[in-house]
Amino acid sequence: MEWIQLENGVKMPKLGLGVWRSGDRTEQSVLWALEAGYRHIDTAAMYGNEDAVGRAIKKSGISREDIFVTTKLWTDDVRRGRAREALMESLARLGMDYVDLYLIHWPAEGYQKAWEDMTDLYHEGWCRAIGVANFEADHLDALQGVSDMKPLVDQFESHPGFANQAVLDAVLARHIVPVAYSPLGKGKDLAGNAVLAALARKYGKTPAQIVLRWELQRGLVVIPKSSNRERIRENTGIFDFKLRRKDMEAMNAMDTGTRLSADPHHLPF
Numbered sequence: 001m002e003w004i005q006l007e008n009g010v011k012m013p014k015l016g017l018g019v020w021r022s023g024d025r026t027e028q029s030v031l032w033a034l035e036a037g038y039r040h041i042d043t044a045a046m047y048g049n050e051d052a053v054g055r056a057i058k059k060s061g062i063s064r065e066d067i068f069v070t071t072k073l074w075t076d077d078v079r080r081g082r083a084r085e086a087l088m089e090s091l092a093r094l095g096m097d098y099v100d101l102y103l104i105h106w107p108a109e110g111y112q113k114a115w116e117d118m119t120d121l122y123h124e125g126w127c128r129a130i131g132v133a134n135f136e137a138d139h140l141d142a143l144q145g146v147s148d149m150k151p152l153v154d155q156f157e158s159h160p161g162f163a164n165q166a167v168l169d170a171v172l173a174r175h176i177v178p179v180a181y182s183p184l185g186k187g188k189d190l191a192g193n194a195v196l197a198a199l200a201r202k203y204g205k206t207p208a209q210i211v212l213r214w215e216l217q218r219g220l221v222v223i224p225k226s227s228n229r230e231r232i233r234e235n236t237g238i239f240d241f242k243l244r245r246k247d248m249e250a251m252n253a254m255d256t257g258t259r260l261s262a263d264p265h266h267l268p269f
Protein backbone atom coordinates (compact mmCIF):
# COMPACT_ATOMS: atom_id res chain seq x y z
CA MET A 1 0.00 0.00 0.00
CA GLU A 2 1.14 3.55 -0.69
CA TRP A 3 -0.07 6.68 1.09
CA ILE A 4 -0.50 10.34 0.25
CA GLN A 5 -0.29 13.09 2.85
CA LEU A 6 -3.09 15.66 3.03
CA GLU A 7 -2.09 19.28 3.74
CA ASN A 8 -2.92 18.87 7.44
CA GLY A 9 -0.54 15.90 7.76
CA VAL A 10 -3.20 13.15 7.73
CA LYS A 11 -2.16 10.16 5.59
CA MET A 12 -4.61 8.61 3.14
CA PRO A 13 -4.05 5.24 1.40
CA LYS A 14 -3.85 5.70 -2.37
CA LEU A 15 -6.22 2.75 -2.88
CA GLY A 16 -9.64 2.52 -1.25
CA LEU A 17 -12.69 0.31 -1.66
CA GLY A 18 -15.79 2.08 -3.01
CA VAL A 19 -19.09 0.66 -1.77
CA TRP A 20 -21.72 2.47 -3.83
CA ARG A 21 -24.35 -0.10 -4.87
CA SER A 22 -22.59 -2.86 -2.93
CA GLY A 23 -25.99 -3.42 -1.32
CA ASP A 24 -26.31 -6.44 0.93
CA ARG A 25 -22.79 -7.52 -0.07
CA THR A 26 -21.24 -4.46 1.60
CA GLU A 27 -20.22 -6.08 4.89
CA GLN A 28 -18.63 -9.08 3.17
CA SER A 29 -16.92 -6.87 0.56
CA VAL A 30 -15.34 -4.66 3.22
CA LEU A 31 -14.16 -7.75 5.12
CA TRP A 32 -12.59 -9.18 1.94
CA ALA A 33 -10.97 -5.83 1.20
CA LEU A 34 -9.45 -5.52 4.69
CA GLU A 35 -8.20 -9.09 4.40
CA ALA A 36 -6.61 -8.20 1.02
CA GLY A 37 -4.77 -5.24 2.60
CA TYR A 38 -7.09 -2.29 1.91
CA ARG A 39 -7.13 0.28 4.71
CA HIS A 40 -9.42 2.86 3.11
CA ILE A 41 -13.20 2.57 2.63
CA ASP A 42 -15.34 5.09 0.73
CA THR A 43 -19.01 5.24 1.75
CA ALA A 44 -21.70 7.95 1.95
CA ALA A 45 -24.93 8.59 3.81
CA MET A 46 -26.69 8.28 0.44
CA TYR A 47 -25.35 4.74 -0.18
CA GLY A 48 -27.41 3.43 2.73
CA ASN A 49 -24.63 1.10 3.90
CA GLU A 50 -22.66 2.99 6.55
CA ASP A 51 -23.95 0.50 9.15
CA ALA A 52 -22.57 -2.45 7.17
CA VAL A 53 -19.21 -0.69 6.74
CA GLY A 54 -19.03 -0.08 10.50
CA ARG A 55 -19.94 -3.71 11.29
CA ALA A 56 -17.27 -5.08 8.94
CA ILE A 57 -14.56 -2.85 10.42
CA LYS A 58 -15.47 -4.01 13.93
CA LYS A 59 -15.58 -7.67 12.89
CA SER A 60 -12.19 -7.42 11.15
CA GLY A 61 -10.42 -6.90 14.48
CA ILE A 62 -8.20 -4.26 12.86
CA SER A 63 -7.73 -1.13 14.97
CA ARG A 64 -10.06 1.68 14.03
CA GLU A 65 -7.12 4.10 13.75
CA ASP A 66 -5.48 1.91 11.11
CA ILE A 67 -8.42 2.30 8.69
CA PHE A 68 -9.23 5.46 6.72
CA VAL A 69 -13.02 5.92 6.52
CA THR A 70 -14.68 8.48 4.26
CA THR A 71 -18.35 9.40 4.32
CA LYS A 72 -20.34 12.20 2.68
CA LEU A 73 -22.97 14.84 3.35
CA TRP A 74 -25.92 14.30 0.98
CA THR A 75 -27.43 17.15 -1.08
CA ASP A 76 -30.74 17.31 0.88
CA ASP A 77 -28.74 17.93 4.04
CA VAL A 78 -26.60 20.56 2.28
CA ARG A 79 -29.76 22.40 1.19
CA ARG A 80 -31.36 22.12 4.62
CA GLY A 81 -28.26 23.29 6.52
CA ARG A 82 -28.00 19.95 8.38
CA ALA A 83 -24.25 19.25 8.19
CA ARG A 84 -23.86 18.79 11.93
CA GLU A 85 -26.95 16.61 12.38
CA ALA A 86 -26.12 14.57 9.27
CA LEU A 87 -22.56 13.83 10.44
CA MET A 88 -23.83 12.75 13.87
CA GLU A 89 -26.34 10.42 12.14
CA SER A 90 -23.57 8.99 9.93
CA LEU A 91 -21.33 8.40 12.95
CA ALA A 92 -24.18 6.63 14.77
CA ARG A 93 -24.76 4.33 11.77
CA LEU A 94 -21.00 3.67 11.43
CA GLY A 95 -20.71 3.05 15.18
CA MET A 96 -17.72 5.43 15.29
CA ASP A 97 -16.86 8.62 17.10
CA TYR A 98 -14.99 10.18 14.17
CA VAL A 99 -14.50 9.72 10.44
CA ASP A 100 -11.21 10.25 8.69
CA LEU A 101 -12.71 12.32 5.90
CA TYR A 102 -16.07 14.05 5.56
CA LEU A 103 -17.00 15.32 2.09
CA ILE A 104 -19.75 17.55 0.70
CA HIS A 105 -21.15 15.01 -1.80
CA TRP A 106 -22.18 17.51 -4.52
CA PRO A 107 -22.12 21.33 -4.80
CA ALA A 108 -25.83 21.70 -4.00
CA GLU A 109 -27.22 25.10 -3.06
CA GLY A 110 -26.04 26.00 0.42
CA TYR A 111 -22.61 24.39 0.08
CA GLN A 112 -20.82 27.46 1.44
CA LYS A 113 -22.80 27.30 4.69
CA ALA A 114 -22.15 23.53 4.80
CA TRP A 115 -18.43 24.25 4.47
CA GLU A 116 -18.53 26.66 7.40
CA ASP A 117 -20.30 24.00 9.52
CA MET A 118 -17.88 21.28 8.43
CA THR A 119 -14.96 23.48 9.43
CA ASP A 120 -16.45 23.67 12.95
CA LEU A 121 -16.94 19.88 12.99
CA TYR A 122 -13.30 19.44 11.94
CA HIS A 123 -12.01 21.75 14.68
CA GLU A 124 -14.15 19.86 17.22
CA GLY A 125 -12.49 16.59 16.16
CA TRP A 126 -15.44 14.76 14.57
CA CYS A 127 -13.48 14.32 11.32
CA ARG A 128 -9.72 14.19 10.78
CA ALA A 129 -10.06 15.89 7.39
CA ILE A 130 -12.76 17.64 5.37
CA GLY A 131 -13.21 18.01 1.66
CA VAL A 132 -15.58 18.08 -1.26
CA ALA A 133 -16.74 15.89 -4.13
CA ASN A 134 -17.80 16.91 -7.62
CA PHE A 135 -16.45 20.45 -7.11
CA GLU A 136 -15.06 22.20 -10.19
CA ALA A 137 -12.76 25.26 -10.24
CA ASP A 138 -15.59 27.79 -9.74
CA HIS A 139 -17.03 25.84 -6.80
CA LEU A 140 -13.59 25.65 -5.19
CA ASP A 141 -13.10 29.39 -5.68
CA ALA A 142 -16.48 30.07 -4.07
CA LEU A 143 -15.22 28.45 -0.83
CA GLN A 144 -12.37 30.91 -0.50
CA GLY A 145 -12.76 33.00 2.62
CA VAL A 146 -15.82 31.05 3.84
CA SER A 147 -13.79 29.63 6.73
CA ASP A 148 -10.18 29.25 7.79
CA MET A 149 -9.99 25.92 5.92
CA LYS A 150 -9.75 24.97 2.30
CA PRO A 151 -10.80 21.50 1.11
CA LEU A 152 -8.07 18.94 1.72
CA VAL A 153 -9.55 16.52 -0.86
CA ASP A 154 -11.73 16.75 -3.98
CA GLN A 155 -13.28 13.49 -5.20
CA PHE A 156 -14.53 13.58 -8.79
CA GLU A 157 -15.37 11.36 -11.76
CA SER A 158 -12.30 10.20 -13.67
CA HIS A 159 -11.69 7.17 -15.90
CA PRO A 160 -10.21 6.64 -19.39
CA GLY A 161 -13.40 7.73 -21.18
CA PHE A 162 -13.65 10.87 -19.03
CA ALA A 163 -10.20 11.77 -17.76
CA ASN A 164 -11.51 15.09 -16.37
CA GLN A 165 -8.09 16.70 -16.84
CA ALA A 166 -9.35 20.27 -16.36
CA VAL A 167 -10.68 19.50 -12.89
CA LEU A 168 -7.55 17.51 -12.03
CA ASP A 169 -5.38 20.49 -13.04
CA ALA A 170 -7.54 22.90 -10.99
CA VAL A 171 -7.33 20.63 -7.94
CA LEU A 172 -3.58 20.05 -8.15
CA ALA A 173 -2.95 23.78 -8.65
CA ARG A 174 -4.75 24.41 -5.33
CA HIS A 175 -2.70 21.71 -3.52
CA ILE A 176 -5.83 19.65 -2.92
CA VAL A 177 -5.56 15.83 -3.04
CA PRO A 178 -7.55 14.42 -5.99
CA VAL A 179 -9.54 11.18 -5.69
CA ALA A 180 -10.91 9.44 -8.82
CA TYR A 181 -14.39 7.99 -8.47
CA SER A 182 -15.71 5.45 -10.97
CA PRO A 183 -12.01 4.93 -11.84
CA LEU A 184 -12.89 1.78 -13.81
CA GLY A 185 -15.60 3.58 -15.75
CA LYS A 186 -18.10 1.44 -13.79
CA GLY A 187 -16.47 -1.63 -15.36
CA LYS A 188 -18.26 -1.07 -18.68
CA ASP A 189 -15.43 -0.94 -21.22
CA LEU A 190 -12.71 -3.00 -19.55
CA ALA A 191 -13.00 -6.33 -21.34
CA GLY A 192 -13.59 -5.20 -24.91
CA ASN A 193 -11.04 -2.39 -25.23
CA ALA A 194 -8.14 -3.13 -27.62
CA VAL A 195 -5.73 -0.52 -26.17
CA LEU A 196 -6.24 -1.87 -22.66
CA ALA A 197 -5.95 -5.48 -23.85
CA ALA A 198 -2.60 -4.71 -25.53
CA LEU A 199 -1.24 -2.89 -22.46
CA ALA A 200 -2.45 -5.66 -20.18
CA ARG A 201 -0.52 -8.22 -22.28
CA LYS A 202 2.57 -6.01 -22.38
CA TYR A 203 2.77 -5.50 -18.59
CA GLY A 204 1.38 -8.91 -17.55
CA LYS A 205 -1.51 -7.15 -15.76
CA THR A 206 -5.30 -7.04 -16.17
CA PRO A 207 -7.13 -4.19 -17.92
CA ALA A 208 -8.46 -2.99 -14.55
CA GLN A 209 -4.95 -2.88 -13.08
CA ILE A 210 -3.71 -0.89 -16.10
CA VAL A 211 -6.51 1.66 -15.69
CA LEU A 212 -5.96 2.07 -11.93
CA ARG A 213 -2.21 2.43 -12.45
CA TRP A 214 -2.82 5.16 -15.08
CA GLU A 215 -4.90 7.09 -12.53
CA LEU A 216 -2.21 6.71 -9.82
CA GLN A 217 0.48 7.98 -12.20
CA ARG A 218 -1.70 11.03 -13.02
CA GLY A 219 -1.60 11.83 -9.30
CA LEU A 220 -5.02 10.50 -8.28
CA VAL A 221 -6.07 8.30 -5.38
CA VAL A 222 -8.38 5.48 -6.62
CA ILE A 223 -11.48 3.96 -4.99
CA PRO A 224 -12.66 1.12 -7.28
CA LYS A 225 -15.83 -0.68 -6.22
CA SER A 226 -16.10 -4.45 -6.28
CA SER A 227 -18.13 -6.92 -4.32
CA ASN A 228 -16.27 -9.88 -5.81
CA ARG A 229 -13.47 -11.35 -3.71
CA GLU A 230 -11.12 -12.04 -6.63
CA ARG A 231 -11.60 -8.62 -8.21
CA ILE A 232 -11.16 -6.87 -4.84
CA ARG A 233 -7.81 -8.64 -4.59
CA GLU A 234 -6.96 -8.03 -8.27
CA ASN A 235 -7.40 -4.29 -7.80
CA THR A 236 -4.60 -4.21 -5.21
CA GLY A 237 -1.99 -5.28 -7.80
CA ILE A 238 -1.18 -1.73 -8.92
CA PHE A 239 1.89 -0.73 -6.91
CA ASP A 240 4.52 -3.06 -8.42
CA PHE A 241 4.80 -1.71 -11.98
CA LYS A 242 4.98 1.59 -13.83
CA LEU A 243 3.43 2.56 -17.17
CA ARG A 244 5.89 4.14 -19.60
CA ARG A 245 5.25 7.61 -20.94
CA LYS A 246 4.04 6.53 -24.37
CA ASP A 247 1.62 4.07 -22.78
CA MET A 248 0.30 6.83 -20.50
CA GLU A 249 -0.23 8.88 -23.67
CA ALA A 250 -2.08 6.02 -25.35
CA MET A 251 -4.38 5.89 -22.34
CA ASN A 252 -4.83 9.69 -22.35
CA ALA A 253 -5.99 9.39 -25.97
CA MET A 254 -8.94 7.20 -24.88
CA ASP A 255 -10.71 10.27 -23.44
CA THR A 256 -14.03 10.87 -25.23
CA GLY A 257 -15.32 13.41 -22.67
CA THR A 258 -18.24 11.11 -21.84
CA ARG A 259 -19.53 11.45 -18.27
CA LEU A 260 -21.13 8.48 -16.51
CA SER A 261 -22.40 10.56 -13.55
CA ALA A 262 -24.22 13.88 -13.25
CA ASP A 263 -22.76 17.19 -14.39
CA PRO A 264 -21.92 19.12 -11.19
CA HIS A 265 -23.34 22.30 -12.75
CA HIS A 266 -26.73 20.68 -13.47
CA LEU A 267 -27.68 18.53 -10.52
CA PRO A 268 -30.69 16.28 -11.13
CA PHE A 269 -31.02 15.45 -7.42
Ligand SMILES: NC(=O)c1ccc[n+]([C@@H]2O[C@H](COP(=O)([O-])OP(=O)(O)OC[C@H]3O[C@@H](n4cnc5c(N)ncnc54)[C@H](OP(=O)(O)O)[C@@H]3O)[C@@H](O)[C@H]2O)c1
Binds near residue numbers: 208226232261
Ligand atom coordinates in the same frame (compact mmCIF):
# COMPACT_ATOMS: atom_id res chain seq x y z
N1 LIG B 1 -18.61 11.24 -4.92
C1 LIG B 1 -19.45 10.77 -5.82
O1 LIG B 1 -20.36 11.48 -6.28
C2 LIG B 1 -19.31 9.37 -6.31
C3 LIG B 1 -19.99 8.96 -7.48
C4 LIG B 1 -19.80 7.65 -7.91
C5 LIG B 1 -18.96 6.79 -7.21
N2 LIG B 1 -18.33 7.20 -6.07
C6 LIG B 1 -17.45 6.31 -5.29
O2 LIG B 1 -16.51 5.69 -6.18
C7 LIG B 1 -16.61 4.27 -6.06
C8 LIG B 1 -16.24 3.59 -7.36
O3 LIG B 1 -17.04 4.04 -8.45
P1 LIG B 1 -18.18 3.14 -9.14
O4 LIG B 1 -18.70 2.16 -8.16
O5 LIG B 1 -19.12 4.10 -9.79
O6 LIG B 1 -17.45 2.42 -10.35
P2 LIG B 1 -16.04 1.69 -10.64
O7 LIG B 1 -15.28 1.46 -9.41
O8 LIG B 1 -15.40 2.44 -11.76
O9 LIG B 1 -16.53 0.31 -11.25
C9 LIG B 1 -17.22 -0.65 -10.49
C10 LIG B 1 -17.66 -1.77 -11.43
O10 LIG B 1 -16.53 -2.41 -11.99
C11 LIG B 1 -16.55 -3.80 -11.69
N3 LIG B 1 -15.17 -4.20 -11.38
C12 LIG B 1 -14.46 -3.92 -10.24
N4 LIG B 1 -13.21 -4.42 -10.34
C13 LIG B 1 -13.13 -5.03 -11.54
C14 LIG B 1 -12.08 -5.73 -12.19
N5 LIG B 1 -10.89 -5.91 -11.63
N6 LIG B 1 -12.34 -6.24 -13.44
C15 LIG B 1 -13.55 -6.08 -14.02
N7 LIG B 1 -14.58 -5.43 -13.45
C16 LIG B 1 -14.36 -4.90 -12.21
C17 LIG B 1 -17.48 -3.95 -10.51
O11 LIG B 1 -18.14 -5.20 -10.55
P3 LIG B 1 -18.03 -6.27 -9.32
O12 LIG B 1 -18.52 -5.58 -8.09
O13 LIG B 1 -18.93 -7.37 -9.77
O14 LIG B 1 -16.59 -6.67 -9.23
C18 LIG B 1 -18.48 -2.82 -10.74
O15 LIG B 1 -19.50 -3.23 -11.64
C19 LIG B 1 -18.08 4.07 -5.64
O16 LIG B 1 -18.32 2.78 -5.15
C20 LIG B 1 -18.21 5.17 -4.62
O17 LIG B 1 -17.60 4.80 -3.40
C21 LIG B 1 -18.48 8.49 -5.64
